[in-house]
Amino acid sequence: MSARIIPFDYQGQAVAFNAEGWINATEAAARFGKRPVDWLRLSETRDYLEAMASALGLEGKVSQNHFGLTRTSRGGKAPGTWLHPKLAVRFAQWLDTRFAIWCDLQIDSLLRGESKPWASARREAAIGYRAVCDAVALNCEAQGKTPQRHHFINEARLINEVITGTFAGRNRDQLSAHELEVITLAELRDTVLIGQGMPYAERKGNLLGYVRGLLGKQIGRDAA
Structure with missing residues (x-):
């Protein structure tokens, strides 16, 4: 196609x-x-x-x-x-x-050309990832380290893991608008946590709880 x-x-x-x-x-x-x-x-x-x-x-x-x-x-x-x-x-x-x-x-x-919600969600997820990358780079520089490609890849995989349970990449072009929205919200929270200097393991636990709350609210709306 x-x-x-x-x-x-x-x-x-x-x-x-x-x-x-x-x-x-x-x-x-x-x-x-x-x-x-x-x-x-x-x-x-x-x-x-x-x-x-x-x-x-x-x-x-x-x-x-x-x-x-x-x-x-x-x-x-x-x-x-x-x-x-x-x-x-x-x-x-x-x-x-x-x-x-x-x-x-x-x-x-x-x-009718009204598929903007998905396009907007895809764009926002890309912006969210950019924010995470900037936070990772600043954190590395603050520690006197040079940001490497794997730092950014691992952070994206962390976001995917707290959502799907699998530490791996995802093709975002094949995700729904709702899935992209959850990713964006997790990315924004991760950006803040990195800025606060929270260690990786603590960030992972924090993000897991946050994402479960988001998904729980969605399930509640679907059942209503």
């Missing part, structure tokens, strides 16, 4: 669309224990595809990819079967009615 992938948060899990409104059907279907291939094999789906292709003037397209209304990516950052935005809601209805309504709203937002 050449268009930028934009993950949206649905009940705490990311669902991938691209900037043109196409949905990663393989990823979405897996959340409901289904497969897009089974939907595509239905006779009513085939009829719908033909009618949609006719309405969009796509009859001449090779039927291998369903008149150009589906795309398959076998590698890269977004593997799976992707569906044209004109098919996404119909497909989502086969999965779950509430999910279909949610998809309709997200696609409408994308096609």
Whole structure:
């Protein structure tokens, strides 16, 4: 897929669309224990595809990819079967009615160019990381040390560890807006703690408690 992938948060899990409104059907279907291939094999789906292709003037397209209304990516950052935005809601209805309504709203937002919340969250997370890096550099210089690349990498991994439990990198372009917001808040707190001269182990414990509080509040809102 050449268009930028934009993950949206649905009940705490990311669902991938691209900037043109196409949905990663393989990823979405897996959340409901289904497969897009089974939907595509239905006779009513085939009829719908033909009618949609006719309405969009796509009859001449090779039927291998369903008149150009589906795309398959076998590698890269977004593997799976992707569906044209004109098919996404119909497909989502086969999965779950509430999910279909949610998809309709997200696609409408994308096609209207209103996907700014994710872009803003991504930008803010980048700024938060920059602040952490500056704090790390200043802390090293105060101790008479020269900041090294691994200092910055380890700090980013610390943020990821207190959120996910794993000391490793994450592709932030594949995270939802909510996940990016949690990262930004953790980064801002970490920046303050570094500035206070708090040792690494104490910072880790402080950040763990802080992030658990953030996630607990989110779970409470979801349950309300």
